Amino acid sequence: MANESYDAGSIAVLEGLEAVRKRPAMYIGSVTRKGLNHLIYEIVDNSVDEHLAGFCSEIHVTLEKDGSATVWDNGRGIPVDMHSKGISAERVVFTTLHAGGKFDNNAYKTSGGLHGVGSSVVNALSTFLEIKVSRDGFIHYDKYEKGVPVVDLVDGLLPTVGKTRKTGTWINFLPDPQIFEKTRFKGSEVASRLHETAYLNPNLTIYFEDLRGENKVSEIFHEEEGIVGFVKDMNKNQETLHEPVILRGASDGIEVEIAFQYTTEFHENILGYCNNIYNAEGGTHLTGFKTTFTTVMNQYAREIGVLKEKDSNFTGADIRNGMSAVISVKHPDPIFEGQTKTKLDNQDAAKVTGKVTGDEMVLFFDKNLEMLKVILSSAEKAAKIRKAEEKTRTNLLTKQKYSFDTNGKLANCESRKAEECEIFIVEGDSAGGSAKSARDRKYQAILPIRGKILNVEKASIDRILANAEIKTMITAFGCGFSEGYGNDFDISKLKYDKIIIMADADVDGAHICTLLLTLFYRFMPDLIFQGHVYIAMPPLYKAMPARGEEEYLYDDEALEKYRKKHKGSFTLQRYKGLGEMDADQLWETTLNPKTRLLKRVEIDDGKMASDVTEILMGAEVAPRRSFIYENASYAELDI
Secondary structure, eight states: OOOOSSSGGGOOOOOOOOOHHTTTTHHHHHHSSHHHHHHHHHHHHHHHHHHHTTTTEEEEEETTSOOOEEEEEOOOOOOOOOOOSSSSSHHHHHTTOSSSGGGGGOOOOSSSSSTTTTHHHHHHHHEEEEEEETTTTTTEEEEEEETEEESOOOBBBBBBEEEOOOEEEEEEEETTTHHHHHHHHOOOHHHHHHHHHHHOOOTEEEEEEEEEESSEEEEEETTTTHHHHHHHHHHSSSSSSSSSEEEEETTTTTTEEEEEEBBBSSSSEEEEETEEEHHHTTTHHHHHHHHHHHHHHHHHHHHSSSSSSTOOOOOHHHHHEEEEEEEEEEEESOOOOOTTOOOBBBHHHHHHHHHHHHHHHHHHHHHHHHHHHHHHHHHHHHHHHHHHHHHHHHHHHHHSSSSSSSSSEEEEEEOOOOGGOEEEEEEEEHHHHHHHHHTTTTTTTEEEEOSSOOOOTTOHHHHHOHHHHHHHHHHHHHHHOOOOTTTOGGGGGGGGEEEEOOOOOSSSHHHHHHHHHHHHHHHHHHHHHTTTTTEEEEOOOEEEESOOOOOOEHHHHHHHHHHHHOOOOOOEEEOGGGSSSHHHIIIIIIIIIOOOOOEEOOOOOOHHHHHHHHHHHSHHHHHHHHHHHTGGOOOOOOO
């Protein structure tokens, strides 16, 4: 029973960086590899801010043999002089939340490190962090262990370990295994993020090295074409309709840069950035661009006769079909939703982005009518196919009922409150039957699918919409279908807060999961971006000791730990599939919210997600084989 007294003694105060170590996900999003890599990005973003301020031209990032990461730049160097707190300013930056130059409007015009917690959070979550600051002719040194300084100050200032004529900051840190699930950085993801940063900053050079393993990696990222080169890279495997277009402008202290290009592919790929930070969920800058682009293109369509007086306007999805675009804004005072900056929320960003888009589009297309006609022709084709498909889609997707059916399909839940409902997508009649028996009928729906669904990366839209399993899923979710030949997707109509993929823990199960994620990412991306897609984690083993309680083990690593800590004999049951579990076991391990494990699907790098989806699920064999070889060390083997 909880203590009934609630007074001043009940209020916990975490001093210094204790709060970060207590609740790390509040500051870096998660303690998975995504959060792990985020530590590097926080330090790199500080160096990029130095570049934006005009004082840094090079950033070096190294993944060291011992598992640590090193980031150094040739900027001004973190201030090391005496702070008003009576210690070196560097010590204040690395031990105090919300301390740094980002809060001084004179120090940085724009900054990606809005919250000013990056350096101190990385410090708090590292086994150790060393720093060398080259400034004022000396190399100043400091070191921390789990956020606690271990170097004695000299009259409040850092000791020096040498002289130098250079300036800059060198930081080496090792993530704390007590905090993170895994402490091995994903080199390809770090490199992709650094490459994006180089595209967004054409005057910056970034050096990347991965010294781990037998095959050392060394890359230099310097992209003089900026986001034009970014768009070219996005479309390198596509048939393009024209050369990339660049639009630039500024207003009210907000700088806007937009690059776009159309391909023959019928889906859009638009990435948004604010102050060099990728906004996975978009935000007001993307809204301003899309709204204005649609309006202006419809005006052009009527002026040149593509749309007649009786015709309805093209939809935004019609006009953006085939578009690849990068929207980058520099904002002096950005407001993000969430610490990890996944969505921009400034209304003035929408206004300025829209103004720049409208003004610069007119100037460009008035001089490039042939390109305009090519784009409008693509929109016209998309609109015609959309209208034809709408009739087919209505017939295919609206006739099914949300009920406990008799043909093995959706077994719905009783509640109609989306915020408390969840739907499990289960492969196979056996597992589906067990899940239906095990579930809580009040709020858990079960949707069995038979075999592997269609690979939508290779299929035409008519085949996709004709696929029985896909039709059933779209109907069940209730929010429609987006991308391709139209966009009738409305996330507000989603009938379930959680969409949970529940597949066997083997190769076939992983393939089914991948096919489903490809469908969601290409045609219902907001399900992922808004955090509604999960992957269930059924156990691989059940350990039954001669004495003591039984325990479910979810992977081989857990099994090894169990073997080391458990004394005495035990029987081990290996689950080859969900169908082998009875209803009670399935409820306890996979369905019960109090005991189950779920992985939420998130996208941190939009370009990389699109590229990897295309490589792994596309028609070309050679790029897929190459990708598998390069990433074999990260694979989880089913032996």
